[in-house]
Amino acid sequence: MTTAVPQTQSATPSALTGIRVVEFGPYVALPLTGRILGSLGAEVIKVETNKVLDEMAFIPAWSRGAGQPEYQRGKRRITLDVRTDAGRDLILEMVRISDVFMTNFRRNVLDRWGIDFPEIRRQRPDAIIMWQTGLGGHGPYYTYKSFGILVQHLSGVSLMTGLPDEPPGVVNTSYSDYHTGVFQPAGIIAALMRRNLTGKTATLESSIFKSGVATCGPALLDYQVNGRGPRRRGNRDAWAAPHGVYPCAPDPVSGDADRYVAISVADDDQWARFRKAAGDPAWAAAPEYATRLGRQRNQDALDAAISEWTQPQESAMLMDTLQHAGVPAGIVSQGTDLNDSAHLKSRNFYQDTQYWEAERGVKATEWVEGESVSWSIPAKMSGTPIAFGNYSNIGQDNAYVFGDLLGLTSGEIADLEAAGVIY
């Protein structure tokens, strides 16, 4: 067994100092919730097992766990096979000393393991329970499976994105997992306040499906009031023109030709600034572009002219030029830009972290250590620390949790390891 890493201590108490959370479940949304609560000072105990690894350690295939710190930093990570009687007893003991129990397992699975919510309540009557599912914990689809990327389609967002003659437009990410992951800490902290003020506890159910639909926005009202579905209009907007992305010169460092700058001109004042920044070329002085209405009516020609102007330019320099002139503009950032960004560096957004290279069939404690990078929680708080947090390997905090918190002797822990319970 490896030694437990002491978690970061700070002179100033964190916002959620004294709160203990049991996190029970894999993937994206639930671990993200745990990471956020941990960064705010809660003690998050993550229950995992070497017997069934989180698939996210192998997605994308090249990452081999290098991306896991982004979801798992700042937690106490333990191994426990809850399918054994002793394992079940231990997770329930953890619940007794915790404020929050959160899980993303389906009802039938939890029932089978005997860690159902009535049992949680018996162990800890005032526990806050956050139960996250894909499509819903009850109701007609409660046994159905889903995952975040596809919920963009299910939640109505993909048919708002792209152009009508193209397939539904999506972003290559687990879209609504992230919404769920950041909604949940808000619900949990609020439930803790409510508990402190009223003595009442709460069970909250969230789903990836609902979190996605919540982001459909005013289109939900437009359909109900006007009977009209959203128009898929690419990058165009009823309130600004030009409004789009424009091709730029290949990247001077990487040579990548896939370089664009986004430009958004909302009114005539910004258009004047744009013209000035562009050196007031003849095409921009055309009278049909003088008003917003005119620019909207002539968008195809306008976009073609702007593209011709942007094509030879370097995107990052063009962004700076336009921004200094007061025109909203932004490069379409690639990994190189994010990694090298002076702006993000000055905000300490990405930080270096170690990780362990995930390998199927090999106990995590045997995994090889490597160097990775992880973002910091994007709410910078002036009065309480937002901890980047230590990164424990799977099972690295077994001695702390089973020994220091639950009071097992090292002999008892060794026996449970030998029996495959703590594994």
Added chain:
Amino acid sequence: MPRFDEYTGEHLIPPYRILDLTDRRAAFCARLLADYGADVVKVEPPSGDPSRRLGPYPSDSSDPERSLDFLFYNTNKRSITLDLETESGRSLFRRLAADADVIVESFDRHYLYDRGIGFDALRADNPGLIMASVTPFGNTGEWADYQGDDLVVMAASGYMQITGEPDEPPVRQGNEHSHYPAAQYAAVGILAALYHRDFGGGIGQHIDVSSQEALITYYTDAHPALLWRKLGQNVTRVGTNSTLVIPLGAYPCKDGWIAAGVITPREWDALAAWIHEVTGNDEVLSEAYRGGNQDRAEHIDIITALFLEFAENFTVQELFHEGQRRNLVFLPVNEIADLLADPQLADSGFWYDIEHDDSAIGAVKYPLGIFHSDDVQARSRPAPTLGADNAAVYQGELGLTPAELATLSADGII
């Protein structure tokens, strides 16, 4: 400890007083807090929040009280008007801020400071004050003064880099997605700061949220910076497919699109067997396609062709339910109409019916039930009309006389 004599826990969030000075960039933050119980007072300029002048409107007839955009982002809030460009307006604002728990704002970073009502000035009268500022690029750093709307933030975060068809330019997500991540993080920060203040012996603080950073975290599983460091590659667009799960995508069928994805070896075997049942095509059973999801990467074009030949035999609903019965992740590609009729959402306590006094709008379902609970309910009041709560706040709370309120109103301050 806050004194909430009336609070019995009907709503998740105690009735903290929150002053909402946001535009659409962060209006969702204050809405979330209002939906779950906070007393959110939207402070609008006398001409009204700019989003009142954004459509869509009922029957496309422009009316600042009927902007569906404003109605969506401002449920369960109250509204007062106040001109922060005048000294008497700012003076009233200082009095409001002295009794507020939270201010959430999305002005450019100099706006409130230049007017003498920045965080430091306001906290001098109210040490418990919590202020959250949501800006495109944060309050510090080289880009702190750069402007950004939804498009620009979506670009600069890199989110657009992986949205759209492979051979076409990056595309924006059509739901103005950048409005959500920063607003959500700001809500978490505010609640944590309140918890610290009231239950951890702390005082107030300032929270700085960058929309760019927030949106970067919403595509973490693409790992853009990490991919560059590890392999010297940049993430890019793959249409409705994915580099993370293979096969995955949206595929046309008889009456619409079905979304489907295969992660585990067992799922692939189940899908291949089903495709074979339907098409009789033996090729799908090939050993070459079996195994973990990344093992199929080089065969993606053939697999997609096999899938399309299979899917065209079914309707969306047939594929959805039969796919799930076979333990496969098949999901319908929904339009708004489908969502409003969806039996699962109806059963999940998700929609809240809000009745508008205005008959041009009537009864409308809002997506307020992000958390479903037998223990707490969300609130279901429509967004406020402009200045609806002027009398309640200025007379009832600040103690202005009706005559003083009338004078301020005549002077265009309220």
